[in-house]
Amino acid sequence: MAEIGEVEDHLADERRKAEFDVSAMKVVWAGSRHELEITDRMARIVASDPVFRKDNRAMLSRKELFKNSLKKAAHAWRRIIELRLTEEEASKFRSSVDEACYPDLHWGMFVPAIKGQGTDEQQKKWLPLAKKLQIIGCYAQTELGHGSNVQGLETTATFDPETDEFVIHSPTLSSSKWWPGGLGKASTHAVVYAHLITNGEDHGIHGFIVQLRSLDDHSPLPGITVGDIGTKFGNGAYNSMDNGVLQFDHVRIPRDQMLMRISQVTRDGKYLVSDVPRQLVYGTMVFVRQTIVQDASIALSRAVCIAVRYSSVRRQFGSQNGGPESQVIDYKTQQSRLFPLLASAYAFRFVGEWLKWLYTDVTQRLQANDFSTLPEAHACTAGLKSLTTSVTSDGIEECRKLCGGHGYLCSSGLPELFAVYVPACTYEGDNNVMLLQVARFLLKTVSSLASGHPPVGTASYFGRAEHLMQCSCEVRTADDWLKPSVILEAFEARAARMVIACAKNVSKTLVLEEGFSEFSIDLVEAAVAHCQLIVVSKFIEKLQQDIPGSGVKEALQVLCSVYALSLLHKHTGDFLSTGCINPKQASLANEQLRSLYAQVRPNAVALVDSFNYTDYYLNSALGRYDGNVYPTLYEAAWKDPLNDSVVPDGYHEYIRPLLKQQVTSRAARL
Amino acid sequence: MAEIGEVEDHLADERRKAEFDVSAMKVVWAGSRHELEITDRMARIVASDPVFRKDNRAMLSRKELFKNSLKKAAHAWRRIIELRLTEEEASKFRSSVDEACYPDLHWGMFVPAIKGQGTDEQQKKWLPLAKKLQIIGCYAQTELGHGSNVQGLETTATFDPETDEFVIHSPTLSSSKWWPGGLGKASTHAVVYAHLITNGEDHGIHGFIVQLRSLDDHSPLPGITVGDIGTKFGNGAYNSMDNGVLQFDHVRIPRDQMLMRISQVTRDGKYLVSDVPRQLVYGTMVFVRQTIVQDASIALSRAVCIAVRYSSVRRQFGSQNGGPESQVIDYKTQQSRLFPLLASAYAFRFVGEWLKWLYTDVTQRLQANDFSTLPEAHACTAGLKSLTTSVTSDGIEECRKLCGGHGYLCSSGLPELFAVYVPACTYEGDNNVMLLQVARFLLKTVSSLASGHPPVGTASYFGRAEHLMQCSCEVRTADDWLKPSVILEAFEARAARMVIACAKNVSKTLVLEEGFSEFSIDLVEAAVAHCQLIVVSKFIEKLQQDIPGSGVKEALQVLCSVYALSLLHKHTGDFLSTGCINPKQASLANEQLRSLYAQVRPNAVALVDSFNYTDYYLNSALGRYDGNVYPTLYEAAWKDPLNDSVVPDGYHEYIRPLLKQQVTSRAARL
Ligand SMILES: Cc1cc2nc3c(=O)[nH]c(=O)nc-3n(C[C@H](O)[C@H](O)[C@H](O)COP(=O)(O)OP(=O)(O)OC[C@H]3O[C@@H](n4cnc5c(N)ncnc54)[C@H](O)[C@@H]3O)c2cc1C
Ligand SMILES: Cc1cc2nc3c(=O)[nH]c(=O)nc-3n(C[C@H](O)[C@H](O)[C@H](O)COP(=O)(O)OP(=O)(O)OC[C@H]3O[C@@H](n4cnc5c(N)ncnc54)[C@H](O)[C@@H]3O)c2cc1C
Known part of the structure; x- marks a missing residue:
C-alpha cells in the first residue's frame, strides 16, 4: 500500500x-471483511520485511535465486x-511471499x-512430521514420457513378500520422474506414483511414500538419482523452484508406505x-x-x-493547443483490450468463490455417500481450470503489450508474472485435455437426457434443451442487452446448440470413439461455450445477492455486462451460426x-485499487500506486549488473580491437 | 542438419x-536455389564454430551473456x-549467429x-567508418516519455551560430533516450532524433549524428550519461542486447552532423x-x-x-492391445492448433517475398518521382508488420503449449524464442497504432472512391466495391471452398463491407476525428480483415506461378486453403454478420x-524439414532433426548450474535447521 500523502499521487485525479x-x-473482492483484514495484514508484514525483497529477482543467477528462495x-x-x-x-502469508518454492508442493x-x-x-505417522516441516515432501507423478496419460506411467512398485517391501524401479529412461516441484534439491520425501505389481499382476497406478534423501546430510539414498531438470521460462519466474528428475534403481520401501486408504496390499x-x-x-x-x-x-x-494504472499515467498523442497529450486509457482501442480483462478478473474471482462453495458441497455429499453431483463438479472444475488459466495467461501478455515498450522490461513486473504464471495452462491437467474431458461429460449429459436423468448443477440448463433449441433472442435495442435474463438465455442457447449439434454428429458415426475424435475440434469449442456460460451465470448470480457499499453493485453490473458482451463479440460466429442471435442484435x-466501456472508464483505477495490492506485491515500476512511473523505471535501470561499470567487461577484448583495426592514428573524438 | 545415418532417425517413418x-x-522456401545455397552454407559454417555455441545461453548471468555476445x-x-x-x-551469416547484439542496430x-x-x-564521411566498424552506431529515437508519438520527443538540438554547433540537450527526465539497442554499452555513435531549434523556432524532429564515447577508452564524452536500461523478458533472449538510456547535458556537435539530405541549417x-x-x-x-x-x-x-517434430515423437494415450500410444500429432485438436500455424509460416514467407518486390517497385517509382503508390505501400507494410508479428508471437507461445510441460523448459528452445521475438509487436511501431494507420488509409481510400481516384495495389478491390457489397457466396459443397476465386471473393467482400460500414458510421459524426475515435475498435477489426486478405491473395498469386518439384505445388495448395479457411473459421462472425456467407456455408x-488437416498430416514433418534449419539453429531438445528427444532433454538437465552439487548451496543454512528443529534424535532414514 502506498503511503498516500508522503509523495505526490499522480493518480489522484483518477481516484x-x-x-x-x-x-x-x-471487501467484495476479498470475500469478506475477515478475509480482507487477514490478507491485508499478512501482505503488509511480508512487504515490510527486507528478507522478502524481490526487486532483484530477475538479476540473480539460477544458483543465487534458488538459495535466496530457500532463505525466504x-x-x-x-x-x-x-x-x-x-x-x-x-x-x-506464504502467498504474499510470492515466490515459487518447495513449500508450494x-x-x-x-x-x-x-x-x-x-x-x-x-x-x-506422516502428517505431524510434514506439518512441522521435519520432512519435506513433493508430488512425483509425471515422468519424462508421460504426463497427461497417468495410466501410461512406467515406474513400478513390485511387492516382495520375502522382505515385506516394495521395490520401486525406473525401468527406462522415459520412466524417470520429471517435473515434480521441490524434488530437484529440497525434498526429503516424495509421494511417488507407480504401477503396483503383486504376484506378477499389475494393479494400476498407486501412490507410495518414498524417502529420497538422508535426513542427516541430505545426500540421496542408495539407488536414487535425483537432480534439477534445468532452467525454465523467464528470468526469475519459476526458476526459484527445483523441478526435478528422479530415477530409482530397485529402491526398497516398507509395505506400509503404500498409501492404503482406497486399496491395500x-x-x-x-x-x-477397501x-x-x-x-x-x-x-x-x-x-x-x-x-x-x-x-x-x-x-x-x-x-x-x-496496465490500468500505467495506461492512466502514460500519455501519447492528442495534445491540443500545447496541452497535455491524451492518457492512453482514453483510447477506445486500449479500452477494448483492457476492460474485458478487468471484467474477467472480477468474473474469475466470483466463480472462484462459488467453486469454494462447490467443494464444500461435494465434500459433504461424499461423506453422505451421495456421488450424484461428482461428475458434474469434476467436469465443471476441469473446464474452469482450463478457461481461467488460458484467459489469464493470454491476458497477462496482453496487459504487457498494452504497456508498449516499457512492458518488456522486467522492472514492469509483467514478463516475470507471465513466465511464472503460464505453466498453469499445463500443470494439473493440460488445458486442451481438460476441455476434452468436459466435452465427454457434455456428451454423456446429452445422451442421458433421453433416459430421463435430469442434468444437475451447471449442466441443468440441458433440462430446458427443447426450449433452448428453438428460442429466439428478443433484443430490439442496445439496452436490451443489459438484461441478465437475455444474456443468460443467449449463452445457454449457444452452449446447448453447440453441444447438441456435436452430439448429433458423433452419434452418426459407428464407433463412438471415432466420432469423438472426428468432431473433437467442435467438441472443444462447445466445451468452451459451456464454461463461459458458467462464468457468466455465476457473475449474474453474485449480483442477485445483497452487495453493500455506495455504487459498488452498479459498478459490478457494468463489469458483468462487459464480460458477457465482450465474449459475445469475440464469439459472434458461434451465436450467429447457431441462430441464437441475428446480425442486427450482434x-x-x-x-x-x-457505451459500457465509457462507463468503466472513470472507475478503472478505483476498480484496480480495490484489489488492495501493495507496491511490494506488484513489484512493478509501471503499476505503482502513486503512478510515479518514470523516476522508478529510471532508478531501476541503474541497478542492473551490466551498469556496474561504465565501460563494459569485454570492451578490451571484443570492442576495442574492432574499432582500432587498420587505423593508424585517429583522434578520440571525430 | 543432423548426420543422417549416424544415429537412428526416429522420424524416418514420418519422412x-x-x-x-x-x-x-x-528451394521454394528459400526463394531460389541461390538463396538456399547461401543460407545453407552460412548456417553450416556458424553451426560448426564452437565460439557461436548457444546451448548455455539461458544459464549465463546478464554480464556473462553480454560479454559472450560481444565475443560472438x-x-x-x-x-x-x-x-x-x-x-x-x-x-x-549474422542472422545464423542468432543472437541479439549491437550489430543488428x-x-x-x-x-x-x-x-x-x-x-x-x-x-x-560516415559510411566507410561505419562499414569498417571503426565506429559503432545505434538509432536513438524513443525516449522514456515518448515512443509511438515521435513528434512528442523532448530532446532539443539548438543551433548556436556563435560556434556553428548544435547543442543537444535533454531538458527533462522523460526526455532521456530509452530503448535504443546497442546504446547502453557498445555504441560509440548514435543517430539522435531531436527537435531542431534555430533562432528560437522549432522545426520539428530531425536526426543528428552524435559521438557518445571516446574512441580511445570508450568512456562517455563530457555531458553524456549513458547506461543499460535493465533486464528484459526471458533468460538469455534479448538480454544480450544493451538497450540503453542516454541523457545530454548541453552536448555540442558540429553543424555538419545534422543529417541534411531533406533539410539543412x-x-x-x-x-x-531541399x-x-x-x-x-x-x-x-x-x-x-x-x-x-x-x-x-x-x-x-x-x-x-x-512443435511438429515433437508432436510426431510424443505419444500419449490411445494404446490399443498394448501397442504404442498415439502420436499426439494425430489428435485432431492438436492439428487444429498446429496446422494453421504451419500454413501461416508459409503464407508469411510468400507475402514477405512479395514485399521485397514491392520495395523495389516503390524505390524505382520514387526515383522517377512517382509517389502515387506510396501511401498504399506504406499502409500495406504497416498492416503486414502488425499482422505477421502478432500472429507469430502468439503462434510461438501456442507451439510451446502444444509441447505440454516440456515446452516450458529452456532446453525446448521455445521460451527463449518467444521472449526474444515478442518485442517485434512493439518496436518499429506498436501493432495497434499500425492498424489505426491502416484504418486511416482505408477510410481515405473509401472517401476518394467517390472522387474517381482509382484505388491501387492491395486496395484495388475497392474499385469493385459495388459488386463486393452485394455479391453472394456461391458455395454449395465443401469442395467449393477449394476454389481460389471463391475464397478471394469472400475475403474481399468481408474486408470491403467492414471498411465501408465503418466509413459510413464515421461520416455520420460531425468531427471526423471524433468519429474515427468512436469507431476505432471496429476500424481496427476492418484493418485486420484487409491485411488478412492481402496475405491470402498473395498466397493464391504465388500458386498461380510455375512451381517445380513433384507434389510441391499440391502440398502448398493444401496449406493455402488451410490458411484461408482457418481464418474464415476464426472470424466466422465477420463473414456472417456482413452477410458474405451463410451459416450453412460456414x-x-x-x-x-x-479434411484438409488430414491431407496435411502425412506431409507435416516434410513441410518443416523444408525450412532447412540446422539443429544448432533450432537449439531445441524437442525439435531435433532425428527426433531423439528424451536423451537430449535428460542430458541438458544435468548441465544446469543448480546440478553442480548434489546437495544444494543453502542446505546447511536454510534446509537443515528446519528439518532438525526440536528433534532430539532421529534416524537418517525413517
Ligand atoms: C511448471 C510445472 C510444474 C509441474 N509440477 C509437477 C509436479 O509437481 N508433479 C508432477 O507430477 N508433475 C508436475 N508437472 C507436470 C505436469 O503435470 C504435466 O506437464 C502435465 O500434466 C501435462 O502433461 P505432458 O507434459 O505430458 O503433456 P502432453 O500430454 O505430452 O501434451 C502434449 C500435447 O499433446 C496434447 N494431448 C495429449 N493428450 C491428448 C489427447 N488425448 N487428445 C488430444 N490432445 C492430447 C496436449 O494437448 C498437448 O498439446 C509440472 C509441469 C510444469 C510445466
Ligand atoms: C526490444 C525493444 C527494442 C527497441 N529498440 C529501439 C531502438 O533501437 N531505437 C529506438 O529509438 N527505439 C527502440 N525501441 C522503442 C520502440 O520503438 C517503442 O517502444 C515503440 O515505438 C512503442 O512505443 P511506446 O513504447 O512509447 O508505446 P506507447 O505508445 O506508450 O504505447 C502504450 C499503449 O498505448 C497505445 N497507444 C499509443 N498511442 C495510441 C493511439 N494514438 N491510439 C490508440 N492507442 C494508442 C498502444 O497501442 C499501447 O497499447 C525498442 C523497444 C523495444 C521493446
Missing part, C-alpha cells in the same frame, strides 16, 4: 473520479511460528495426497480394495483446481492493475459494449 | 510418408572478413539512417528544405518493415518446426478444413 466506495469494493522459505516458516499464525493466516500436494489417500494410521501380497469410495480422489482434484481458479483471478487482476451488442 | 519432393520445397560479434566480424563474404552472405538502423537521410558528403542558422522529396523516408520504412515480415516467417516456422468451410 477522485470513482463513482463507488472503494473500501466496500475491497526458512524465514517465512520462522515468522509464521513466531507470529503464531493460524493456518489461514499462514497460507496467506509440500503444503499444496504432498500433505493433501497423504490426507486424501493415506489410512488413518498413515496420516497419524496384505502381508502375503494380496491386493484388496470400501472407501474411489471417488474421494476426485474430491481432492476439485479442491486443487478450485485453488487454481482463485490463483487465476489473482494473477490476472495483478496484470490488469499494472451489432446492438457491440454498440452497448462501446 | 517416408511425405508426398512431395522436400529438396524442391527447400567480434568473431563473426573476423570470420566475415577472413571468408571474404559478400554483403548478402555476411547478412545471412548498427547494420539495420544506423547505416540505413545515414544512407537515407545523409547528404552525399555525409555518406562519404545554413552557417547563419537559416532552415532550408527539393529531395520527404517521402523518401517512407521508402526506408517500407524496407525495414519488409524485413520484419521476413523475420516473422522465420521465427514462426522455427517454432512450428519444433459449416461447409469447417468440414473442408477438417
